[in-house]
Structures are given as structure tokens and as C-alpha cells.
Amino acid sequence: MQNVFINRSVSSMNKEIELRTKKLREEINRYRYLYHVLDRQEISDESLDSLKKELFDLEQKFPELVTPDSPTQRVGGAPLKEFKKITHEMRMNSLNDAFSKKDVEDWITRLENYLGYHLASAEPFYCDLKMDGLAVELIYENDTLMSGSTRGDGLIGEDVTQNLKTIEAIPLKLGTDNPPKRIIVRGEVFLTKKEFSRINREQEKKGEKIYANPRNVAAGAIRQLDPRVTASRKLDFYAYGIVAAPEIYKTHTSEFKTLRELGFKTNPNGQTVKNLEEVFVFQKKWEKAREKLPYEIDGVVVFINDNQIFSSAGIIGKAPRAAIAYKFSPREATTIVLGVNIQVGRTGVLTPVAVMKPVSVGGITITHASLHNADEIDRLGLKIGDTVIISRAGDVIPKITKVLKELRTGREKSFSMPPRCPVDGSPVVRDGVAYRCSNQNCAAKLREAIYHFVSRQAFNIEGLGPKIIDRFLDEGLISDAADIFELKKEIGEIATLPHFGEKSAENIVNEVESRKKILLEKLIYSLGIFHVGEETAIALAKRFPSKSIGDLLETFSKLSLEDLQKIQDIGPKVAESIYGWFREKRNTSFLKKLEEVGVVIKKEGSLAKSDKLVGKTFVLTGSLSSMSRDEAKEKIRNLGGEISEAVSSKTSFVIVGSDPGSKFERAKKLGVKILDEHEFRNIIK
Ligand SMILES: [Zn+2]
Known part of the structure; x- marks a missing residue:
């Protein structure tokens, strides 16, 4: 069984x-x-x-x-055999990690549950930077450094006194007139970024291995059996605590003050804050500023500043209850490449863009990364389906830095640049490292099409001006107008662009979302079919009402040239253009894509708010002083009226503004009723 x-x-x-x-x-x-x-x-x-x-x-x-x-x-390592062991008088704890605001709030809840009372809402915290170094303990007797040890497993560490003595930031004698008889100081040994690069440059010159990060060098240097090697790595040290009864130092702040009086360096960026909100501000501030610091940090440490509370909260596992390490989000992570999209940039260059399983890097969720060009794909050796490392340094857009080829299953697919342009189907030509669409107008056409698509008379997305559209195209955030409706997936990436922020990214995404419902005539107009202006779009929408994009596709792809020409104002040229448009696969797939991303057709009824002008046809000429021509048209349509471009005997009214054109003359000739701006405003009141 x-x-x-x-x-x-x-x-x-x-x-x-x-x-x-x-x-x-x-x-x-x-x-x-x-x-x-x-x-x-x-x-x-x-x-x-x-x-x-x-x-x-x-x-x-x-x-x-x-x-x-x-x-x-696997569980934690044991101390190395080469060093003498030192038993810590008080266990050297590690810290529990928090990765989000919620983790930090949960930490406070757990702490309060343990203490059995609520902390004051203005309970001060001590916030410090979490150095990415190596924790050590120093024991001073009669103002002299007697021993120094690593944390080891927390209970027993390694005696590295000789090596620690080579670090100039660690005082060998305490600088005070009245030294305590015995004091135990804890702190972090670290290496500056500058010193790290110097060491790596030297390693490179000698043809020796390059170190991955400053912490590894610091840890390696401290565990050197030969102190001269330690001395050659200019290590640095910040003290962060004194092992003492809580009665002696009432707060963390007072511990830091004493440490400085004794001659230790403490991190000058540490500070007390008034409440949890300020803790979050502190963490966010340093996540942004970490690149500018001369040393590596990987988060902030938050303590309850009151040592009495700190001490009574005790230890859970190997960590104190009243402190937590609030980590920054990692700057590197692994994810899987699901596909490669081709982007046609402003200059007609085809750029491959990797589409990836969403992953959080440097505080933002990433779904795609530019691969720049075909050479870059070759250099990385990237195939579709590969596991990759994605990195983000500072505030820049993340990129794929490495392919983990050992994780391949054999089902990954190679990628090559397409022979034809995905926008217009023109042949693609190689131009240095770049691949370019051979149609010089292609890129411009694509951009123009998107500008048109978002314009006021079409989808009316004000937040997306031409500059922003260009930027999004270049960054690979959109490759056609339909992608605009998928921008919400890339909100984190938008926020990282120059001149953007979380707020403006959110605004754009919200605006786009609110525009997904559109009137049929506006949708038809937005497609940019040659010769199909606003009026023709309205005529088409009236004659062939469609409830959905699928409906529209079905109706229009069946229309004959004669069907189209039966519509008023549609001549042979216009009919041919519409007929041709719906027979191109690229266009029909675009419409299908619009439907997939959630664009829906609004009911006609929502446009005409009244039927006051039903059956009346208006022609506008000249400019109005109190409103734009578009506003005037919208008002007429809202009242159920129709707009025509040409004056005929069927025209009900011609609205004449200042500097009218030939339409005015024609109206007079045909005896059509003429309205000046004042009369028109009375009608639409
Ligand atoms: Zn092209």
C-alpha cells in the first residue's frame, strides 16, 4: 500500500x-x-x-x-583550530533580521507580549548603521587592552588579540583620566571601500585572486596567523556597546557617550529617534545613501534605547529581544528569464529586452532588463529559460550581470535577433554592434502612433507626454501603445528613472488605469488609420456599433469597400485605407492585444448627456474666444448633436468664430443658419 x-x-x-x-x-x-x-x-x-x-x-x-x-x-560553523579559544563572559549575540516595515511592527508586538505591557508610543529607539564587517570583543584591564576575540559561535571565540592590536582605531590604552578597572567593549571591524579596491588592485597586479567584498577581506585579515599580514590591510573599527549591568548605563546613548570618552570611534551616523515612524525614515534614508558611505552597510540596527527594558526583555534563541537588524533589500538576486522582447528605439535600433520572473532587487520589483545588443547576449551567453543574477547598484536600473549556466536543464532556447522589424516588418540590417530597421521612418512612425494613441481625442492620457513616451520606449518599458496598459507591472522601474519618483510613477499608472474604458469612436480614432479623423471615426462607430474589441474586429474585417463607401463622408480613398488596415495581421494582433490588456468599449449612452441637439449637424469655422474647438465639439456631442467637416444643405448650423474660412462663405451661399459665439453659447447652455 x-x-x-x-x-x-x-x-x-x-x-x-x-x-x-x-x-x-x-x-x-x-x-x-x-x-x-x-x-x-x-x-x-x-x-x-x-x-x-x-x-x-x-x-x-x-x-x-x-x-x-x-x-x-546545514548549521553554523565552529571556530578555527589554529587560534586559542576565549570563552565570552556574556554570550555575543547575533541579531534577528527584519526585511519590511511589517516585520519591524511584528517585532514590537512580540516584544510587548513578552514584556506584558505596551511600550510608550514615543519610546525612543537607538538607530545605528549595520556595518557589514566582523564583530569582535575587547577586554581592557586598568586602561590597557588585554585581549580581543571574534564572536565564534557566540559562546567561544578565537583569540585574535595580536591581530586586533594592528588596527589603529582600537585604542591600546583608554584615553581617560579615570579609567574603569575592567571594561568589555564590543564593536565591528571593517574595511573601507577605498582600502578594499586598493587591496584588489594589488591582488590583480600579483596575479592573485580578487576578493568579492570588504567583509571577506576583513574576516580573512583578522584570522591571519601572521599579524603583519593583518597590519597590511588597513582595517577600521567602530565600537557599538559595553558589556555591563543596565544600572551603569541607563541608555544606549549613554554607552556611546562613554565609549567616545574612552577614546573609541562610534558610528557618527547613529542617532536616537522618537518613534517607529522615525525608525522607518532612518532606514529609508540610509538605504538611499549607502552608496555614498565610505564603507559597506547592509541595513540598520534598531535598539530599544532604555537599557533597563533592553535587559529585562532578555534573549530569544541567540538574539536579544529588544533589538533588530532592519535589512536593506538585496542589490543582487537570482531569477529566471522567460523571454526576450524586441524594442525599436528612437533611432530605429532594435534592442533586446529580457522578460523575467518578478524579483525584488534594491527595493523594487523587476520584471525586465535591457540586454542592450546582440553582443551583450553573446557575452553573457544568455538563453531563454536561464537562471540569471540581476544586480542594482544605487538608484540605477538593474541589469543582468551573470548567467548561472550550471542550472540549465537542456530545455533553454537560444535567442537570435529577428530578420524583420517587429514594428513594420521591414528587413533588419546590422550596423556595427547594433541591428537597425531598414525603414528609416519606422521608429518615428511608431512614436507618432503612440503620441496619437494617448492624445486628447483618443485615449486622453495627459500624463504621458512625448518625452515620457520616448523615455519609456528607450528603456524598454513599452514597445507599442498597448503596453501602456501594462505599466502597472513596471511601476517600481518607472520610479527609478531620472525625474521620476514613486509618486509620479503611481500617478501615471493610476491615470492609465482610469482610461481603459473608451468610447468606440475614440478607440477607432486612436488606431491612427490613415484618413480616419475624428469625424470619420464617429461615423464608423455610429454605423457599426460594437460592444467589444472582438466584436469590432469581426465586423470590420468583414466589411467590403462598397459597405464602407455607403457611409456619408467616406470616399473611395478612405474606404480603401480602412479596408486595408483591418486586413493587416499586425493591426489585428494589436487590437487583440488591446483587448487582452483590459481595454473595453464604453456604452454610447455615456457620451450624450442630453438629446437637446439630436438630429442637428454643426460645422465649425474660425476660432472661439471662450473655448477651444475640441471643447465646443465635445459640448455639441454631449447634447446629442453631430459634427461635420464640410458645409452642405444638410448642415443645421455653422458656428462662426473670428477669422472664419471658406466654410462661412459657403454657408451664406447655401443659406445655412449661422451662429456667432454668443448664440452658440446660448444653445448649449
Ligand atoms: Zn521597422
Whole structure:
């Protein structure tokens, strides 16, 4: 019976997921081996964490896939054998991590539950930068540094006194007239970014391995058996705490003050804040500013400033309850490339853009990344279906920096530039590293088409001016007008563009969303069919009412030239243009795409708010002083009237503004009723 059950569960389990977990395990173990045994780091810790997270999530969902050798089953390391061991008098704790505001709020709730009372709403916190370095403990007796150790497993660390003594920021003697008899100081050893680059430049010159990040160099230097090597890495140190009873230092702030008096450096950017809101502001501020700091940080540390509360909250697991590390979102992560889109830029150059499984990098969700050109795809060796590392430094748009080829299953597909332009079907020609549409007008036409599509008489999306459309086209955020309705997926990416922010990105997306319902005539007009202006679009909509885009497609693709010419104002030229448009596959697929992205046709009734002018036809000539021509037309239509471009005996009224044209003369000749602006305004009142 059991066998049957197992077989069934295996066969129902997605084979692909099974293969993926196997590949992930192998790859994570390979990176571990490279790092720990061969001393080589091929991908960043953040990318490795990203892979581990994926494996962990899969194993949570499919526990039958967990194997004893899975990297997720591994627990912390033991101190190295070479150093003497030092038992910490008080355990060196680590910190629990928070990754979101909610995590931080939950932390406070848990803390309050434990304490059994609510913290004051203005409970001060001490916020510090979370240095990406190595925690150490220093013991001073009679103002002299006696010993220094690493954290190790928290209880027992390594005696690295000699190495720590090479760090100039660590005082060997305390600089005060009245030194405490014995004091235990904790802090972080770190390497500046500048020193890190210097060391790597030297390594490169010597033909030796390049270090992946400053923390690795700092950790490596502290564990050197030869202190001269440690001394050659100009390490730095910030003190962050004193091990003492809570009665001695009432707050974290007072600990920091004492540390400075004793001659230690503390991080000058640490500060007390008044409440949780200010904690969030502090974290956000430093997430933005981290690139400008001379050293690496990976988050902020938040303490309850009151040491009495801090102490009574105690420890959970290996971390104090009253502190948390609020991490920045990683600047690197792994994801999967689902496809490659082709973008026709402003200059007619075809740019490949990778479409990816959504992933959060540097605080924003990423769904696509420009691959720049075909050479870049070759350089990366990218195939569709590949797992890639996506990186984001600072406030710039993220990019794919590496393909993890070992994770391939064999089903990945190669990509090559298309022989024909996706916009107009013209042949594509190679031009240096670029591929270009051979039709010189192609790019301009595409842009013009999108400008027209969003114009007031069409979809009326005011927030999308030509400059923004150009920008979106160049960044690969849109490749045709229909993509505008998918911008909500890219809101994070829009916010990272120069001159944009979260607010303006949100505004654009909201405006676009509100324009998805459109009148049939406006939709027809928006398509930019040659010779089809507003009036023709209205005539078409009246003659062939359609309830949906599918309906519209079906009706119009069946119309003959004669059917079209039966409509008033539509001559042979216009009829041919409409007839031809609905017979081009590119156009019909565009309409289908509009339907897919959620564009729907509004009921006619919502346009005409009254039937006051039903059956009346108006012609406008000259300019009006109190409103634009478009506003005048809209008012007439709202009252059920019709607009015509040409004056005929069927015209009910000709509205004459200043500097009227030949239509005025014709109206007089035909005896059509003429209205001046004042009379017109009385009618539409
Ligand atoms: Zn083209």
C-alpha cells in the first residue's frame, strides 16, 4: 500500500520542480566548496542567498524533496583550530533580521507580549548603521587592552588579540583620566571601500585572486596567523556597546557617550529617534545613501534605547529581544528569464529586452532588463529559460550581470535577433554592434502612433507626454501603445528613472488605469488609420456599433469597400485605407492585444448627456474666444448633436468664430443658419 502511495505522490509531483531542487542543491554546494575549500567566490553572498531562498521555499512546499545533504540542513560553523579559544563572559549575540516595515511592527508586538505591557508610543529607539564587517570583543584591564576575540559561535571565540592590536582605531590604552578597572567593549571591524579596491588592485597586479567584498577581506585579515599580514590591510573599527549591568548605563546613548570618552570611534551616523515612524525614515534614508558611505552597510540596527527594558526583555534563541537588524533589500538576486522582447528605439535600433520572473532587487520589483545588443547576449551567453543574477547598484536600473549556466536543464532556447522589424516588418540590417530597421521612418512612425494613441481625442492620457513616451520606449518599458496598459507591472522601474519618483510613477499608472474604458469612436480614432479623423471615426462607430474589441474586429474585417463607401463622408480613398488596415495581421494582433490588456468599449449612452441637439449637424469655422474647438465639439456631442467637416444643405448650423474660412462663405451661399459665439453659447447652455 505504501509503495502505491509513494509512487503516486512522485508521479503527481512536478518533475520540473524535482529537477530544479536537485540542480539548486548541486549548484549551492558547488559554490560552497569553491568558497570554503578552494577559497574562490564566484557569485555574491546575496545571489547565493537568493538561490538558497528559492530552494528553501521549494522544500517548504514539497517536504518530500528535502534530502539530508541539502544546504538548507546545514548549521553554523565552529571556530578555527589554529587560534586559542576565549570563552565570552556574556554570550555575543547575533541579531534577528527584519526585511519590511511589517516585520519591524511584528517585532514590537512580540516584544510587548513578552514584556506584558505596551511600550510608550514615543519610546525612543537607538538607530545605528549595520556595518557589514566582523564583530569582535575587547577586554581592557586598568586602561590597557588585554585581549580581543571574534564572536565564534557566540559562546567561544578565537583569540585574535595580536591581530586586533594592528588596527589603529582600537585604542591600546583608554584615553581617560579615570579609567574603569575592567571594561568589555564590543564593536565591528571593517574595511573601507577605498582600502578594499586598493587591496584588489594589488591582488590583480600579483596575479592573485580578487576578493568579492570588504567583509571577506576583513574576516580573512583578522584570522591571519601572521599579524603583519593583518597590519597590511588597513582595517577600521567602530565600537557599538559595553558589556555591563543596565544600572551603569541607563541608555544606549549613554554607552556611546562613554565609549567616545574612552577614546573609541562610534558610528557618527547613529542617532536616537522618537518613534517607529522615525525608525522607518532612518532606514529609508540610509538605504538611499549607502552608496555614498565610505564603507559597506547592509541595513540598520534598531535598539530599544532604555537599557533597563533592553535587559529585562532578555534573549530569544541567540538574539536579544529588544533589538533588530532592519535589512536593506538585496542589490543582487537570482531569477529566471522567460523571454526576450524586441524594442525599436528612437533611432530605429532594435534592442533586446529580457522578460523575467518578478524579483525584488534594491527595493523594487523587476520584471525586465535591457540586454542592450546582440553582443551583450553573446557575452553573457544568455538563453531563454536561464537562471540569471540581476544586480542594482544605487538608484540605477538593474541589469543582468551573470548567467548561472550550471542550472540549465537542456530545455533553454537560444535567442537570435529577428530578420524583420517587429514594428513594420521591414528587413533588419546590422550596423556595427547594433541591428537597425531598414525603414528609416519606422521608429518615428511608431512614436507618432503612440503620441496619437494617448492624445486628447483618443485615449486622453495627459500624463504621458512625448518625452515620457520616448523615455519609456528607450528603456524598454513599452514597445507599442498597448503596453501602456501594462505599466502597472513596471511601476517600481518607472520610479527609478531620472525625474521620476514613486509618486509620479503611481500617478501615471493610476491615470492609465482610469482610461481603459473608451468610447468606440475614440478607440477607432486612436488606431491612427490613415484618413480616419475624428469625424470619420464617429461615423464608423455610429454605423457599426460594437460592444467589444472582438466584436469590432469581426465586423470590420468583414466589411467590403462598397459597405464602407455607403457611409456619408467616406470616399473611395478612405474606404480603401480602412479596408486595408483591418486586413493587416499586425493591426489585428494589436487590437487583440488591446483587448487582452483590459481595454473595453464604453456604452454610447455615456457620451450624450442630453438629446437637446439630436438630429442637428454643426460645422465649425474660425476660432472661439471662450473655448477651444475640441471643447465646443465635445459640448455639441454631449447634447446629442453631430459634427461635420464640410458645409452642405444638410448642415443645421455653422458656428462662426473670428477669422472664419471658406466654410462661412459657403454657408451664406447655401443659406445655412449661422451662429456667432454668443448664440452658440446660448444653445448649449
Ligand atoms: Zn521597422
